Amino acid sequence: MDHLEPYFDAPRQFYLDSQRLIRSCTKPTREEYISMTQAVAIGFLVMGFIGYIVKLVHIPINNVIVGA
Template identity: 50%
Template sequence: MSSTDQLQELANVPKEFFKDGQQFMNRCTKPDKREFLKISQAVGIGFVVMGAIGYFVKLIHIPVNNILVGAA
């Protein structure tokens, strides 16, 4: 493989990347109201669940930490 072939192949990489990106953007659609609400609800539930898990971990961690520090 000659150096000009390598340069040509290297130059084609960004062209293919942008071509694929353009095709992807053309296929993407803006969500309708129902789909947006569904996604928002899922994200909201995720925030609540992760917050609850963090709260309960902290709730359990504080007394355990006090027992360990008090015993030492």
């Protein structure tokens, strides 16, 4: 069975690393969750505003280039 040992080392190490990761992970507290949610909401708003401005500028430029 010693010749099969190298084939079982990688999955065993992966399993041990995965178990260590699961044990070290914790759920966010309420304050952490709220701050993450606020950051994501602000990011959505900023990106939406930037997209709106780009579209607002793009339409007149496109009309000038196409000439329609």
